[in-house]
Amino acid sequence: xxxxxxxxxxxxxxxxxxxxxxxxxxxxxxxxxxxxxxxxxxxxxxxxxxxxxxxxxxxxxxxxxxxxxxxxxxxxxxxxxxxxxxxxxxxxxxxx
Amino acid sequence: xxxxxxxxxxxxxxxxxxxxxxxxxxxxxxxxxxxxxxxxxxxxxxxxxxxxxxxxxxxxxxxxxxxxxxxxxxxxxxxxxxxxxxxxxxxxxxxxxxxxxxxxxxxxxx
Numbered sequence: 001x002x003x004x005x006x007x008x009x010x011x012x013x014x015x016x017x018x019x020x021x022x023x024x025x026x027x028x029x030x031x032x033x034x035x036x037x038x039x040x041x042x043x044x045x046x047x048x049x050x051x052x053x054x055x056x057x058x059x060x061x062x063x064x065x066x067x068x069x070x071x072x073x074x075x076x077x078x079x080x081x082x083x084x085x086x087x088x089x090x091x092x093x094x095x096x
Numbered sequence: 097x098x099x100x101x102x103x104x105x106x107x108x109x110x111x112x113x114x115x116x117x118x119x120x121x122x123x124x125x126x127x128x129x130x131x132x133x134x135x136x137x138x139x140x141x142x143x144x145x146x147x148x149x150x151x152x153x154x155x156x157x158x159x160x161x162x163x164x165x166x167x168x169x170x171x172x173x174x175x176x177x178x179x180x181x182x183x184x185x186x187x188x189x190x191x192x193x194x195x196x197x198x199x200x201x202x203x204x205x206x
Contacts, residue, residue: 003152007104011111011145018138021118025130033127033184037134040180041121044138048114051145052107060158063149067165074172081179085186 008056012049019045032084039080043073099151106148113141126192127184135177142169 019042026038047069054062120133146169150162185200 014111018114018118077176081183
């Protein structure tokens with residue numbers, strides 16, 4: 001199937017714009033939770049870019065990497081969320 | 097021909113949703129709304145891109161791998177969205193003046 005190359009290029013530019021927004025939020029974000037959310041968006045943008053590159057280069061083997069990336073990204077998000085929860089409740093010590 | 101058009105529309109919509117999540121993460125006021133923007137918009141965007149790749153590379157092996165990616169993504173996105181929102185709330189920094197409803201504190205189970 002001959003999807004136009006310019007369509008994949010536009011889609012890649014849009015995905016990279018989302019990733020740049022995540023980088024900006026991770027840099028300026030006032031709390032750890034903001035940086036965690038930015039990391040989640042960066043992960044989703046990375047998997048989207050991986051799928052788009054696999055389509056652009058016509059390399060179906062890259063889809064396997066997307067499967068592994070989705071599973072590892074989920075574990076990373078859960079672990080970082082536990083870390084954010086415990087760190088700041090230990091430091092502040094108050095619960096409301 | 098019609099398949100190429102469908103794939104193009106799905107790719108642009110999916111990438112546009114990821115870009116929209118980036119816009120939301122920059123503009124929304126507190127971590128709870130940002131987590132909401134990411135876990136809805138970006139999740140649907142990645143879903144559309146996976147479906148587009150499935151239509152474009154239509155062979156049994158590719159479709160099998162992409163169906164596995166789709167299932168893994170659909171199962172893990174609500175859980176990671178819940179973990180993001182819970183971590184934002186429990187870390188105590190999620191209060192914005194715009195956010196007025198606080199059900200866990202009202203019900204006394206913080």
